[in-house]
Amino acid sequence: MNTVPDTVVIGGGAMGSAAAWALSRRGRQVTLVEQFGPGHKIGASHGSTRNLNPGYQRPEYVAMLAESFTLWEELEQEGGEQLLTRTGIVTHGPDPQLPEIAAVLTQAGLRAELLHPDEAGERWRGIRFDQQVLHMPDGGQLNPEAALPAFRRLAAARGADIRHNTKVVDFQVTDDSVRLVLESAAGTETVTAAQVVVTAGGWTEKLLGAAGGFRLPKLTVTQEQPLHFRMADEGAVWPGFNHYPGSGPEYQGWYSPVYGMHTPGEGIKAGWHGVGPVVDPDRRSFLPEPQQLAALQDYARTWLPGVDADSFVAISCTYTTTPDEDFILDRIGPVVIGAGFSGHGFKFTPVIGRILADLATGTRPAPEIFRASR
Numbered sequence: 001m002n003t004v005p006d007t008v009v010i011g012g013g014a015m016g017s018a019a020a021w022a023l024s025r026r027g028r029q030v031t032l033v034e035q036f037g038p039g040h041k042i043g044a045s046h047g048s049t050r051n052l053n054p055g056y057q058r059p060e061y062v063a064m065l066a067e068s069f070t071l072w073e074e075l076e077q078e079g080g081e082q083l084l085t086r087t088g089i090v091t092h093g094p095d096p097q098l099p100e101i102a103a104v105l106t107q108a109g110l111r112a113e114l115l116h117p118d119e120a121g122e123r124w125r126g127i128r129f130d131q132q133v134l135h136m137p138d139g140g141q142l143n144p145e146a147a148l149p150a151f152r153r154l155a156a157a158r159g160a161d162i163r164h165n166t167k168v169v170d171f172q173v174t175d176d177s178v179r180l181v182l183e184s185a186a187g188t189e190t191v192t193a194a195q196v197v198v199t200a201g202g203w204t205e206k207l208l209g210a211a212g213g214f215r216l217p218k219l220t221v222t223q224e225q226p227l228h229f230r231m232a233d234e235g236a237v238w239p240g241f242n243h244y245p246g247s248g249p250e251y252q253g254w255y256s257p258v259y260g261m262h263t264p265g266e267g268i269k270a271g272w273h274g275v276g277p278v279v280d281p282d283r284r285s286f287l288p289e290p291q292q293l294a295a296l297q298d299y300a301r302t303w304l305p306g307v308d309a310d311s312f313v314a315i316s317c318t319y320t321t322t323p324d325e326d327f328i329l330d331r332i333g334p335v336v337i338g339a340g341f342s343g344h345g346f347k348f349t350p351v352i353g354r355i356l357a358d359l360a361t362g363t364r365p366a367p368e369i370f371r372a373s374r
Contacts, residue, residue, distance in 0.1 A: 126238055126305065
């Protein structure tokens with residue numbers, strides 16, 4: 001069977017679901033194909049908490065932050081479900097850029113204040129604060145387990161065709177269209193699309209590499225292993241948090257900055273950022289790397305007095321990271337690419353959906369920093 005849809009979105013995680021939502025809002029014919037079932041835990045978009053951390057100073061990201069707050073609110077209103085809990089975000093440590101970030105955010109209309117560690121410790125006693133603290137009250141936690149179905153449900157209500165358990169087994173690009181072969185329980189289907197939006201996460205290089213002709217920044221897929229620690233202090237109030245290390249002996253054994261948040265019903269999530277083992281997304285162990293796990297426990301013993309560092313549940317997800325940690329948002333012929341979200345993209349999900357829809361419809365290009373040819 002051969003079908004000819006307007007736009008096919010490949011990959012039904014956060015960014016693909018948001019792209020389908022954004023395109024359907026413009027009245028476009030959209031087919032979203034995802035190789036796994038709904039709610040799977042094989043990629044990067046599962047779990048019930050992600051930090052919405054406003055701590056940026058580059059103008060492209062700050063502008064996306066402002067739009068992101070607006071679009072998350074629109075999604076909440078349209079879907080009738082709360083997706084963002086505004087617990088605030090605190091970033092601490094000796095990073096000299098924190099005052100500059102505070103100034104940039106304040107100028108952009110986002111709240112930011114610098115606190116002494118003692119004052120922060122009185123507010124959030126589950127955390128031991130380090131040298132200086134940037135408090136961003138507008139930040140908080142997003143819920144992927146609620147957001148992704150909302151994007152897809154609302155897209156489907158506008159006519160989008162959402163297909164789970166459907167794998168792209170052939171991908172061929174011509175000058176003005178893309179020929180796909182899709183495989184599902186219903187059989188094999190050939191699709192010729194006017195354009196394709198590729199939001200395949202850790203599978204991006206596999207998919208586009210098979211098609212040939214795509215030169216992208218190197219994408220490194222890592223298996224990240226955050227932990228949910230049991231709360232030892234039930235009365236503590238928890239913001240989302242980030243801790244940037246310095247060069248002193250107290251930071252020996254760190255792998256990276258640490259991020260964390262409260263996941264209701266599961267504990268306090270904490271993890272290293274983007275330093276897990278490099279993996280093939282089809283051949284993952286899902287098991288914690290022992291040395292990184294032990295180091296994270298040591299971190300919790302020192303810096304998170306509100307948790308039990310010996311009582312935890314390990315979780316697993318993937319990062320797909322570019323060398324500069326800036327995203328890839330670009331169009332090459334009839335192929336739109338959204339990739340390389342580098343462990344900090346989820347907060348921007350509806351904005352990225354809008355940008356991908358812009359690229360697919362020829363409305364406007366993405367910011368220069370996201371070009372594939374950079």
